[in-house]
Amino acid sequence: MASNTTAKNDTADLGNLAETLIAAARKAGADEADAMAVAGQSTSIDVRAGALEHADRAEAIEIGLRVLIGGRQACVSASDHSAASIDEMAARAVAMAREAPVDDALGLAEPGQLAARRDAQDLEICDNLPDPSPAHLQDLALRAEAAALQSRGISQVESANASFSRRQIWMAASNGFSGGYGRTTHVISAVAITGEGLSMERDYAAEARVWAADLPAPEDIGRLAAERTLARTGSRKPPTGAFPILYDQRVSSSLIGHLLSAVNGSAVARGASWLRKSLDEQVLPAGMTLHEDPLRTRFPSSRPFDAEGLATSPRDIIADGILRGWTLDLANARKLGMDSTASAARGLASAPSPTNSNVILTPGTRSRDDLIAEMGTGLVVTSMLGASINGTTGDYSRGAAGFWVENGQIAYAVNECTIAGNLKDMLLSLTAANDAPPWRGAEVPSLLVRGMTVAGA
Structure with missing residues (x-):
C-alpha cells in the first residue's frame, strides 16, 4: 500500500x-x-x-x-x-x-x-x-x-x-x-x-x-x-417532427461541451468556430452564467497551475448569457492578441492546448419533472451515440435514445432516433432544471431545448 x-x-x-x-x-x-x-x-x-x-x-x-x-x-x-x-x-x-x-x-x-x-x-x-x-x-x-x-x-x-x-x-x-x-x-x-x-x-x-x-x-x-435498465423495457422509435427536447442531466454536459469547443482558442484562432464572431454577444439566455473554477476542493479536474506553469483562477466564460472570453493557452492567446487564461493542458507527447477545468452552469429553479410537464409532447434524451457537428456553422445531428413525452408525462422508452438543430439557436432557447449532479467536472443540470427536429419512425 x-x-x-x-x-x-x-x-x-x-x-x-x-x-x-x-x-x-x-x-x-x-x-x-x-x-x-x-x-x-x-x-x-x-x-x-x-x-x-x-x-x-x-x-x-x-x-x-x-x-x-x-x-x-x-x-x-x-x-x-x-x-x-x-x-x-x-x-x-x-x-x-x-x-x-x-x-x-x-x-x-x-x-x-x-x-x-x-x-x-x-x-x-x-x-x-x-x-x-x-x-x-x-x-x-x-x-x-x-x-x-x-x-x-x-x-x-x-x-x-x-x-x-x-x-x-x-x-x-x-x-x-x-x-x-x-x-x-x-x-x-x-x-x-x-x-x-x-x-x-x-x-x-x-x-x-x-x-x-x-x-x-x-x-x-x-x-x-x-x-x-427496467425503465427502457419496450423501447421503440418516436414519431418524426419538430418537438422540444429535454437533455437529461446524464447527457446535458455534452451540449455544454459543444459550446466549450466553440470558445476554445485553438478553434477560434483557426477560424473554425461557429462563435468566432460572438465575443461580448449573447450566446445563452439572460441570467445564465457558465463559470469555470479550477480551484474547487476535491473536484476531478482541479489544478493549481496549467501545463505552462501559469496560475489557474476562477472566471466567467459566459456571464448573464454574454460571451466574455475564449479559453486560451499561451500560443493561441498570442495569435489572438490576448492573455492566456491559464487553460493549457498537454500529454506526454503533445504540445499544450486549451482546455477547461470544472465548469458550472447556472441551475434553474424548477425540477426536471416540471420541465417535462411544460414540454407537453417531446423527447427526453438520456443517452447519445455518434455525432455530426459542423464546428464552423454549428449544425448539429446526433443519434439518441430516451423517453417519449405525451401530455406532460413520460409515455414510453424510445431508441434509434436522430435529433438535429443548430447549436447557436439551441443554446439561446435553453431552460435549465435544478438537478445538476454533484462532483462532476461539468456541473450541468437537465436542459430543455425548444424546436429541434426528431427523426424516428
Whole structure:
C-alpha cells in the first residue's frame, strides 16, 4: 500500500527526472524546453455472476519532453528513463524541431508570469489514505452487482466494476518553473440487462470521486443501474417532427461541451468556430452564467497551475448569457492578441492546448419533472451515440435514445432516433432544471431545448 510519505518521495524523484530532461534538452541545442514526468498506478476489478471476472493492475513511470528552437517545436515521450534514454530523447526532439514549421506564437511563459504555488495540497485532489486493496475493490463491485440483481426483471448484470488510480505529475521548464502534484480517482460502475434477444435492453450507473469517502454506496449505484435498465423495457422509435427536447442531466454536459469547443482558442484562432464572431454577444439566455473554477476542493479536474506553469483562477466564460472570453493557452492567446487564461493542458507527447477545468452552469429553479410537464409532447434524451457537428456553422445531428413525452408525462422508452438543430439557436432557447449532479467536472443540470427536429419512425 502507498503511504503519503511514499507519494512525496515519488514526487521528488519525478522532479529530478523532469529537471534532468530540461538539462539534456539544453545540452542538445534547444533554445527552450519543458518536460513532464508521470508516475501512475491503477487497479481495476470486474465481477460477474458473483465471481471475479477480470482484474487489471498497471504501474509505470513515463516522461515527456517538448523542445523549442526558433519558433519550431517537437515533442517526444518514453517509458525508459535511464540516462542514455534521456540523452537520446533530447537529441531526437531537437532534430525533429529543426525540421518543423515555424510558428512565431510558440514559446514558454515569461518568468514573471509563472505561478507562485507549485503544489496542490490545499485542493485535496489526492487522498492521503492507503490504496484500496484488490479484495476491497472486488467487494465493492460484488455489492453493486448484488443490488442490481435484487430488482425484479433484471436478467443479468453485464459487468460491475470498482477501480482506483493514483498519479503523481511533475512539470519543469527552462524558464525556471518546477512543480507537481498527485491525483487520485475512485470509480464504481454497473451495467444491468433486462429481457432477451431483440427485446433486450441495458443501461448503467457509474460514479467517480477523488476521495472514496465521497462515493455513493455501491448498492445505490447497482440499484440505479437496474432502475434505468427496467425503465427502457419496450423501447421503440418516436414519431418524426419538430418537438422540444429535454437533455437529461446524464447527457446535458455534452451540449455544454459543444459550446466549450466553440470558445476554445485553438478553434477560434483557426477560424473554425461557429462563435468566432460572438465575443461580448449573447450566446445563452439572460441570467445564465457558465463559470469555470479550477480551484474547487476535491473536484476531478482541479489544478493549481496549467501545463505552462501559469496560475489557474476562477472566471466567467459566459456571464448573464454574454460571451466574455475564449479559453486560451499561451500560443493561441498570442495569435489572438490576448492573455492566456491559464487553460493549457498537454500529454506526454503533445504540445499544450486549451482546455477547461470544472465548469458550472447556472441551475434553474424548477425540477426536471416540471420541465417535462411544460414540454407537453417531446423527447427526453438520456443517452447519445455518434455525432455530426459542423464546428464552423454549428449544425448539429446526433443519434439518441430516451423517453417519449405525451401530455406532460413520460409515455414510453424510445431508441434509434436522430435529433438535429443548430447549436447557436439551441443554446439561446435553453431552460435549465435544478438537478445538476454533484462532483462532476461539468456541473450541468437537465436542459430543455425548444424546436429541434426528431427523426424516428
